[in-house]
Amino acid sequence: MSSESPKQALFAQFAAVAKAAAHPHRLELLEQLAQGERSVEVLADRTRVSVANASQHLQHLRRAGLVAARRDGKFVFYRLAHDAVLGLLTSLRRIAELQSAEVERVVRSYFNDRDSLEAVSRLELMDRLKAGIVTVLDVRPEDEFALGHLPGAINLPLSELEKRLADLDPDREIVAYCRGPYCVLSYEAVAMLRARGFKVRRLEDGLPEWRAAGLPVEAGTSG
């Protein structure tokens, strides 16, 4: 540490940050945390790893300064340490998309690429919101919605969407969104709603990117 040149010491610090991000499980944890704070158990459950393993990865992330922790009773809630972490995730995604035909292949085979091409940008959605001609549909689970959502959004989790179609005005254009650019929920919601004759498109990215852009976010439950 102290025997290195200052320059090497700096690069070592930067490398430590990159190393913390350099594991699939940890990236998945970060994606979850981009939605809002979560307990270890919830994170372990959603990322399909053992609790002990999740805990270890989270501490790795904490040591590198990517996440922060808060204790509340028996639970420890983790959250992203700073918006710059979301920027890091975005950079990684962009580079991977540019380089690897593999990423494109995965995305195209898993998602419906016609839908992804017709995605609505944040700016476009802002315009339409001002004009009041669009229904914003949040298809994430209720708890995530409660922690924060787009202003005026309606929460219909994908699991309940089919039962509650009556809550949607069939004459208004719908924009569905989810956790982020690769979140499957909104793709599936769009596919399902289109099959029922709704005019619906997908928001290009998800809530974390919206928030990071400095756009307003509401909290609490609603209709």
Next chain:
Amino acid sequence: MSSESPKQALFAQFAAVAKAAAHPHRLELLEQLAQGERSVEVLADRTRVSVANASQHLQHLRRAGLVAARRDGKFVFYRLAHDAVLGLLTSLRRIAELQSAEVERVVRSYFNDRDSLEAVSRLELMDRLKAGIVTVLDVRPEDEFALGHLPGAINLPLSELEKRLADLDPDREIVAYCRGPYCVLSYEAVAMLRARGFKVRRLEDGLPEWRAAGLPVEAGTSG
């Protein structure tokens, strides 16, 4: 690879990008490449690693899509694959700065923090350039200058600065710049010139950031 879920496959790809960046030597190589393309030998020399080792690291970076290579005769020239790589470096730096008191300590003990506080932002420099009231001084070596520099900049490499003080107008304000936020050259130039009575400040970041911001860059040698 193909037995994973699509989601896991994506995170694995993103992790591969992060892993490529997760080594001090490779980050230093990337910083060098942010200046412009370089041969393996030059990179090995500047980062103080063996040629074989540099070659291995460069190929690691190439496989992950962070750099690209071009053969010209006996030499192979590497360059950053895309601007997004610079964004990645910036994210890593920001996170490291936020988290680690260590980084701040290193920076403050090595650099003169008074100088760093008085750094000029890109926007401020743009304004002053338009008003024509400032001399822009590039203190990098000649070859780097030739590959690209700020419009109207004068190239006085640090090694020659002392001999060629006459090239500078002592009545005009000077803004010195270098390779990037942690490049020592411009700090030293500022210290030296101030000791001689010049009015001189440092540009907040270096040429790569200027270029990435979409601002104009000149090439070729000049006075």
Next chain:
DNA sequence: TCATCATTCAATAAATCTCTTGAATGATGT
């Protein structure tokens, strides 16, 4: 105090990464 539960710690084997060494490749000029 005791039992419970979320989280963390500690230890280990398996896998991966890194640097060095020396040879191989590929382009150039004689």
Next chain:
DNA sequence: ACATCATTCAAGAGATTTATTGAATGATGA
């Protein structure tokens, strides 16, 4: 063809990282 030089490849020892297991910690409620 040959020698030269920049770069890459291949192999192996040493260090680091990872997932698992089971135990330890720390807070809660009876």
